Amino acid sequence: MAHWLMKSEPEVYGIQHLRQEQTTLWDGIRNYQARNFMRSMAVGDLAFFYHSNATPPGIVGLMEVVETGLTDPSQFDPTSSYHDPKSSPANPRWDCVRLRYLREFPRLLSLETLRNTFSVEELAVVRKGNRLSILPVPEPTAARLFCLLEG
DNA sequence: GCCAACGTTGGC
DNA sequence: GCCAACGTTGGC
Numbered sequence: 001m002a003h004w005l006m007k008s009e010p011e012v013y014g015i016q017h018l019r020q021e022q023t024t025l026w027d028g029i030r031n032y033q034a035r036n037f038m039r040s041m042a043v044g045d046l047a048f049f050y051h052s053n054a055t056p057p058g059i060v061g062l063m064e065v066v067e068t069g070l071t072d073p074s075q076f077d078p079t080s081s082y083h084d085p086k087s088s089p090a091n092p093r094w095d096c097v098r099l100r101y102l103r104e105f106p107r108l109l110s111l112e113t114l115r116n117t118f119s120v121e122e123l124a125v126v127r128k129g130n131r132l133s134i135l136p137v138p139e140p141t142a143a144r145l146f147c148l149l150e151g
Numbered sequence: 152g153c154c155a156a157c158g159t160t161g162g163c
Numbered sequence: 164g165c166c167a168a169c170g171t172t173g174g175c
Contacts, residue, residue: 053173127156
């Protein structure tokens with residue numbers, strides 16, 4: 001069982017939206033590296049929900065991967081801002097996964113605290129200018145995150 | 152609003 | 164295949 005960090009802007013889709021819906025398709029990922037990380041996810045993996053473009057940015061909750069290998073439907077939708085004209089149902093290029101709400105942490109764990117706690121090797125999100133919206137979290141780092149978030 | 156980081160595109 | 168131009172992400 002692996003751990004991940006997944007970013008979303010709270011004003012677009014935040015942890016509160018997921019708590020209301022309980023499950024969601026994590027669609028709209030249009031970066032090959034992030035897509036490939038989604039492709040290597042397995043059912044039962046856990047993902048830290050990270051609020052980006054927030055004040056302050058940081059980890060706010062926990063999700064579980066409940067379905068993998070899904071084709072992102074928004075790539076075929078001409079009215080969607082995620083529409084990809086180079087993609088077709090016969091040749092889809094973007095995947096997504098389905099996630100389930102697990103819980104919200106009692107306090108946000110800010111990027112500033114993460115930077116003071118982890119090196120870039122331990123947690124890639126602390127690297128300056130990191131734009132990847134989906135990142136793997138090494139197991140030792142995941143264990144320390146749970147201590148910080150719930151201890 | 153600014154800017155650093157960096158992926159993508161297109162000319163050659 | 165190189166590289167400049169451009170666009171996007173996201174912190175500050």
